[in-house]
Amino acid sequence: MGFEVEASHHEVAPGQHEVDFKYANALEAADNIQTFKLVVKTIARKHGLYATFMPKPLHGINGSGMHMNMSLFKGKDNAFFDAEGEDQLSATALHFLAGLLDHARALTAINNPIVNSYKRLVPGFEAPVYIAWSGKNRSPLIRVPSGRGVSTRLEMRSVDPSANPYLSIAAMLTAGLDGIEEKLQPEEAVDRNIYRMAQSERLANHIQDLPSTLHNALKYLETDEVVQSALGDHLYHSFLDSKNVEWAAYRQQVSEWEREQYLELY
């Protein structure tokens, strides 16, 4: 038992690596993410390298995300699939999707929980910035990959690997179930390139922005009782307190960028 590891060296382009996991049920998936981080870091170190799951360690190149593919099952049947449904998605899938969109801004506090997370959520690096979904675009907040039948799933693309997988999965599941309970309907899919739309056009199409900073995400969390309930009282208050301390510490820092911009100018 245990697993075998084989390491070989290849010439590859610098930097980033990705693992695609086979899906697992929620608790096991969260456990696997934690195990994965531990194993990657250990093996990297043995090769004289450091593996980091920090979302945006370097300016100007793509950050590290942790896209989450998800589906609800009833026994062996994927509850997101309906052969007769529009685009073969079930009403359950659309309600769940609508729940994720409805609570997207509060979910961001959980899925992108550190100051640095928001340095990744900027245009130009394939990370989502706007709250929209698409079955065709490759860079929306929520993508519906083409697989159907047992592979029918929603892909939440904003999550980054600094997220606590237990909290992130609990929060997204709760938001989706709220969509099902309230029978929410999603806005129309946006298959155009949102980055090319002016702000007025986005507003006219009801496309909102994800929060731009941890501070703003926390403000949305404080008004979203559904996402709060996903954490429960104890975790919600502990999380909020801890994040407020983090933000307070960050906002007192003076960055190199500020000195470069302002020292000689003023």
Add this chain to the structure above:
Amino acid sequence: MARKQYTADEIRDIVKQENVQFLRLMFTDINGIIKNVEVPISQLDKVLNNKITMDGSSIDGFVRIEESDMLLFPDLDTWMIFPWGSEHGKVARLICSVHMTDGTPFAGDPRNNLARVIEKMKADGFSSFNIGPEPEFFLFKLDDNGRPTTTLNDKAPTLTWHHSTWAKIASGHRAGTRKDGLRS
């Protein structure tokens, strides 16, 4: 898709066969950071009987005035022997949930919380919530003191695992490597 389920006796047998010397009891704090309590194999029965204690403030960093000793309940399905060796003997891990001294689940343990939400999902009529994550990471070179630099590694190893629930690490360019059909 479900992982192998072990009984306490199976674990005891494996420990003997594999000469496991240390047990690492893993849990996750509120920030998603892995925490460990490592015990020698002599504590195996205590571990399997949910009797190992830890300080509850390591979950959320807040020191409480009242007693904060908590119990670690190992999930036997998470039993795993680490493949890297140590001169001192093999290390196995068990992921644990954190409980109060009366056995009730600690509400501040993120793993217990997810289990709670999963129960709610079942009450709503669904049997599982399947997740396929795609975690990305950077590899940086270490300096002479073993600290990470911001120099990206330019010769990354390709690591392949053979294990029933794992896929392989694919190295390569960032754009365009993502494929549909994580599940074939």
